[in-house]
Amino acid sequence: MQQPAATTQNWTNSFSAAIGDTPLIRLSTLSRETGCNILGKAEFLNPGGSVKDRAALGMIDAAEASGRLVKNGTVVEGTAGNTGIGLVHICNERAYPCVIYMPDNQSPEKAQLLQTLGADVRQVPAVPYKDPANFQKQAGEYASTTPGVFWTNQFDNTANRDIHFRTTGPEIWRQTDGLVDAFVTACGTGGTLAGVSRYLKQKNQNIQIVLADPMGSALYNYVKTGLPEISKGPSITEGIGNSRITGNLADTLIDDAVQVQDLDMINVLYKLLMKEGWYLGSSTGINLCAAVQTALKLGPGHTIVTMLCDSGNKYQSRLYNKEFLQEKGLA
DSSP: OOOOOOOOOOSOOSTGGGSSOOOEEEOHHHHHHHTSEEEEEEGGGSTTSBTHHHHHHHHHHHHHHHTSSOTTOEEEEEOSSHHHHHHHHHHHHHTOOEEEEEETTSOHHHHHHHHHHTOEEEEEOOOOTTSTTSHHHHHHHHHHHSTTEEEOOTTTOTHHHHHIIIIIHHHHHHHTTTOOOEEEEEOSSSHHHHHHHHHHHHHOTTSEEEEEEETTOSHHHHHHHSSOOOOSOOOSOOSOOOSSOOTTTTTOOOOEEEEEOHHHHHHHHHHHHHHHOOOBOHHHHHHHHHHHHHHHHHOTTOEEEEEEOBBGGGOTTTTTOHHHHHHTTOO
């Protein structure tokens, strides 16, 4: 049957093309409490459900352009979940098999979703980065020993931060009419903070870039002292914090850091769920707590932007499970 003639161009033609241009949402409760505008970039509205869709797209596009990823090639990554979810969606769109190495201490919803999407999921023991059995190193080893496999290497592949420089930073600048006083976000790979920092600092050096960090990570101490020393932990958050300075985070201008306790993260998430209806994940809770602390430090009348990284639906068995929180002393 003949297709009807196009009468408009107000549509998107692919999964990849639907990534980005997410809304900026004023969080009324936190804004009222601080006297500032606290704005959240609604990255959970990306088609794969998280901010990591951007990194996945940036790395795949760059690999195709450079010839490192060829037709019938396989994509492999070590991921706590969201980058892998973004990658397998794009791999499905572009006909690449996708292999995911994942630490076995992540929420079961993530592994189940990856398997549903068609990824070859290989859950491995959660061990420190220095251990050769670390999930990232196993992904790299698989790529180096298997013909036709491309390792996206999200932590050190700067195509990750580049796409945030090209998309997330300009979107925030445009959506605030340039009236942004601080940008606050947690780091896993560091791609989001690094890319947005580079763009916003280019526009206005006075914009404060603030790293939000859970307990058990070394990044707070890195910003405060210059040494990536791991703080007392652990944290129930997933996919954020790090024990090292990644290729994406290196040489990034960061003005300040805020360390957030799990109980504070949980309290702000439940507050927004009950008062405003927002159902958000743990990394977003860290971001929101740090955004509030930044707002209180700057004083009333400022505009603080942070990332609403993903929704709460991948954390139902833990973050939104009263029995799990009671076991962890966080009820």
